Amino acid sequence: MSMMHRYRSLAAIIAVLLVFAVPQAAVAQNVEAWFSKSDHRAAYGAIVDEVEAMAQQFQHLGISDSILAARLEEGYRKHVGIEVLAASLRTDAQRAGRLVAMFREYGLFPSDKKNATSMVEQMLIFMRAGLTETEIRGALTAGVAKAGKSPKAASRALAALAVVASANAQSELSEEDRLTLVTDLIASDLSESQFESMAAAKQASKSQGWQESSRASESRPTSESNRGQSGQHQPGQGKSASQGNENKQDDRGGQSQGSHGKK
Numbered sequence: 001m002s003m004m005h006r007y008r009s010l011a012a013i014i015a016v017l018l019v020f021a022v023p024q025a026a027v028a029q030n031v032e033a034w035f036s037k038s039d040h041r042a043a044y045g046a047i048v049d050e051v052e053a054m055a056q057q058f059q060h061l062g063i064s065d066s067i068l069a070a071r072l073e074e075g076y077r078k079h080v081g082i083e084v085l086a087a088s089l090r091t092d093a094q095r096a097g098r099l100v101a102m103f104r105e106y107g108l109f110p111s112d113k114k115n116a117t118s119m120v121e122q123m124l125i126f127m128r129a130g131l132t133e134t135e136i137r138g139a140l141t142a143g144v145a146k147a148g149k150s151p152k153a154a155s156r157a158l159a160a161l162a163v164v165a166s167a168n169a170q171s172e173l174s175e176e177d178r179l180t181l182v183t184d185l186i187a188s189d190l191s192e193s194q195f196e197s198m199a200a201a202k203q204a205s206k207s208q209g210w211q212e213s214s215r216a217s218e219s220r221p222t223s224e225s226n227r228g229q230s231g232q233h234q235p236g237q238g239k240s241a242s243q244g245n246e247n248k249q250d251d252r253g254g255q256s257q258g259s260h261g262k263k
Helices: 003-021 031-035 038-061 066-077 082-105 113-128 133-147 151-170 175-187 192-219 223-230 238-262
Strands: none
Touching: 031 038, 031 066, 038 066, 038 082, 066 082, 066 113, 082 113, 082 133, 113 133, 113 151, 133 151, 133 175, 151 175, 151 192, 175 192
């Protein structure tokens, strides 16, 4: 894959992540408004009480329950089963609580409810894409180290996590590699818009190094094959010595036969 193709792929994935991360006008409604529609209530009415309890939890955390409404809408459009959707919402609610606690711990929880909701929603999407709370904590740590307890720290953390999530979507990376990449991006002097090009360059360099190492390994004989080759006889050597011994035995046999013949 060419470097330009990598850039375009990364940009496309990041764009998709961010589009779904920010609540759109069409779905920026709360849970109560969503369930007010008869077809919605008919599809998921069995979990309305549980979801409304989650909505109250979100409000208590200082974020909008529009996150839940957006997930309900997504499930409704995709015809997701009620139990599957309920389990997904429970996971989101649990993660949201831990994320808010983490942001407050680092002094990065936005005072503006809309910004706080957007930040939590983006992090939830990254986690659904395979990132872990350890990586998010690492990004926040690196962000504070770079820019202090400021919106800039949170912004760099989000941008770096978006790039790493997109890179992971292309080729699965280990958690260690993802954490290293996200902290390197945040600690760098690059602007957030340059993160994806740096990530692509790092991945290309790593891939090339692995390919060169693989080729070198394939071209280098193994120690076992070397031992096998060193133990092989060269043409005309050990074999002729053996034949010489056989000839000597034949000569002795011939002499013995001759003596018997003389007798």
